[in-house]
Amino acid sequence: MKKQIGLGMVLLLTCCFCIGFLFSNICTLYAAEKAPTGQSQKVTPAPDKQVEKLDFKPLPELRIKTHKPLVREKKLDLKCSIKAFYDQARTKPVTGGIYHVYTAPLPKLIYFDVIVENEGSTDTAPGFQTIIRFDPPSPQPDQTFNKFIPDLGPGESYVFQFYGPPLSPIPSKVLKTMAKVDFTNAVKEDVETNNQCSYQVTFQP
Numbered sequence: 001m002k003k004q005i006g007l008g009m010v011l012l013l014t015c016c017f018c019i020g021f022l023f024s025n026i027c028t029l030y031a032a033e034k035a036p037t038g039q040s041q042k043v044t045p046a047p048d049k050q051v052e053k054l055d056f057k058p059l060p061e062l063r064i065k066t067h068k069p070l071v072r073e074k075k076l077d078l079k080c081s082i083k084a085f086y087d088q089a090r091t092k093p094v095t096g097g098i099y100h101v102y103t104a105p106l107p108k109l110i111y112f113d114v115i116v117e118n119e120g121s122t123d124t125a126p127g128f129q130t131i132i133r134f135d136p137p138s139p140q141p142d143q144t145f146n147k148f149i150p151d152l153g154p155g156e157s158y159v160f161q162f163y164g165p166p167l168s169p170i171p172s173k174v175l176k177t178m179a180k181v182d183f184t185n186a187v188k189e190d191v192e193t194n195n196q197c198s199y200q201v202t203f204q205p
Helices: 002-034
Strands: 057-065 078-085 098-100 110-118 128-135 143-149 156-164 173-181 196-204
Touching: 078 173, 078 196, 110 128, 110 173, 110 196, 128 156, 143 156
Parallel strands: 098 196
Antiparallel strands: 057 156, 078 110, 110 156, 128 143, 128 173, 173 196
C-alpha cells in the first residue's frame, strides 16, 4: 500500500512539473507576440554604402619646347588638352575613353597628362594659374589641384602629370578630368574661348 502511494506521489509531482514547464513557455511566447513592434526583435542596421576615394598624386612637371609653326597673328593664345595612359612611360594610351581594369598592366594605375600650350608669339610672363579637377560619380568626392605656371614662352608647353588607381569597374564608372587655364584671367589673350578642356574615362572589367 505504501509503495502504491509513493508511486502515485512521484507520478503526481512529475505531471505538475510538466504542466508548469508548458505553462511557462506558453506565457513567454504570448508576451513576445504582444510586445510593441521594435522591442521583440533586435534590428541590425544595414552597413553604409562604401564610397571610393580618389587618390591621384602629381608627378614632376615638364616644360616642352615645341617645333610646330606658331600662329603669328595671335600675340598670345593659351589652350589645354588632356591625355590618359596605362603606363608611366606613356607608351600605351587609353583609347576610346575606355580603361580595361582586368587586362591593365601591373601596377594597375592610370596616368593623366594635362598639357597647357602657348600658341601665340608672346611670352605669358609674369605667370598664371590652372585648376585641374578629377570628378568621379556621386557621391564620391572630387579631387582638385591648383597649379601655377610662372611663364610660358612662344611655342612652349607645360605638362602636369598625375597618376592614381583606377575606379572599380563593377559596375562601370566614369571619371571626368577637367582643366581651366588662367582661370583668374591674369593673361590677356587674343582668344579666351579655348582655355578649358576635359577628358572622360570609363572604367570597365
